[in-house]
Amino acid sequence: MKIRTDFVTNSSSSSFVVEISIIDKNNKKYTYIDDPYEYSPDDGGESSFIYSLSDLKTSKKNHDDTQCVISANIRDFVICKIINEIHVGTILNLRKNNNNIDVIYKEIVIGHLKGKKYHDLYSKYEKGICKCFVSFVERVDEKYSNELSPVLYIDFLTEQELKTESFESSLDNKTIFGATNVVELCKLLVDNVENDSKIHFGMEDYDEPEDEENEEEYEEYREFQKQLAQNKKKFIEEVDKNVKKLSDIKKIEFNRNYDAWGEFADLVADNDFELANYAQRVVESTGIEKEEAKKEMIEYIKNANISKYCYGFGRGFKTVKYLWKDSNDVETLANRLCSGYGPDMVSGTEHSEYDVETGEIKEEAKFTLE
Secondary structure, three states: OOOOOOOOOOOOEEEEEEEEEEEEOOOOEEEEEEOHHHOOOOOOOEEEEOOOHHHHHHHOOOOOOOEEEEEOOOOOHHHHHHHOOOOOOOEEEEEEEOOEEEEEEOOEEEEEEEOHHHHHHHHHHHOOOEEEEEEEEEOOOHHHOOOOOOEEEEEEEEHHHHHHOOHHHHHHHOOEOOEOOHHHHHHHHHOOEEEOHHHHOOOOOOOOOOOHHHHHHHHHHHHHHHHHHHHHHHHHHHHHHHOOOHHHEEEEEEEEEEEEEOOOOOOOOOOOHHHHHHHHHHHHOOHHHHHHHHHHHHHHHHOOEOOOOOOOOOOOOOOEEEEOOOOOOHHHHHHHHHHOOOOOEEEEEEEEEEEOOOOEEEEEEEEEOO
């Protein structure tokens, strides 16, 4: 039996729409949208982020002394649980241990610092000149502690820095992702979006028209770029008008919304072969074996699974969830997965959010099964 695992076919279309939102401390949301429908309403297209929120956070550090701390035992459930208790601003203790500097929280070694630079910093720490703080936490669900490791970034601040400024302003309230003001931040965020409009305008191989035949396509592409620039400007001006400083920002959100439509709209969540295999077992089995296969398929759908392999939608996300109503007939769903035909529309959302106040980043992808 043939299982459809391709993304879409010529009889279908799909789009990835990007949304960037800045939420202020009054919970007012300002959103910028890059929608392929603007340049390809019939066939769809793809917008995406060049960098994830995690990439922006960890690649724009302002301190050379920031160091990623790897858990002492990344398969250790206890350490995973302890690190998940830590927040931005948590004070950590250090202890020299031969050539390593142990990083300690609640008397438990959670990681190590290596290299001469950190031994020099430890000497200052030992003399009371500086303290060690958590500046970024990437959390891991405890049930996945055998498969993933939490990540910490730390910074060293001197006593003088601590006296003159709060911890948060010493680290990231001066900047967010390296931006020093609201306008810089907005520009960084909107410039982090790319789309495949050049392909749809036939401009992927050149930036200027080579002959009269391409003049029309180039003019359309140029007009679209003007409109895109205007949309970015409008977003930046709106945020700048209402959000006066970086410390007024509560949260930043990235959403990448996936939609596919047409008779061959992809029902398998972007090459989830395991889901396809469950569907095949349900369709091909009978009796008790069929009932067992249906239970296993439902269990797989209902539980978020970091091992789900996603070629397009959900790629790079630790957790991919399926949204599916229990009242739906799992056998009908299995038959659709195996038939090559699906509903007229399928959708999903890749969601990331950065809490400016805590420094925490949450990421998950949700795909709707119909």
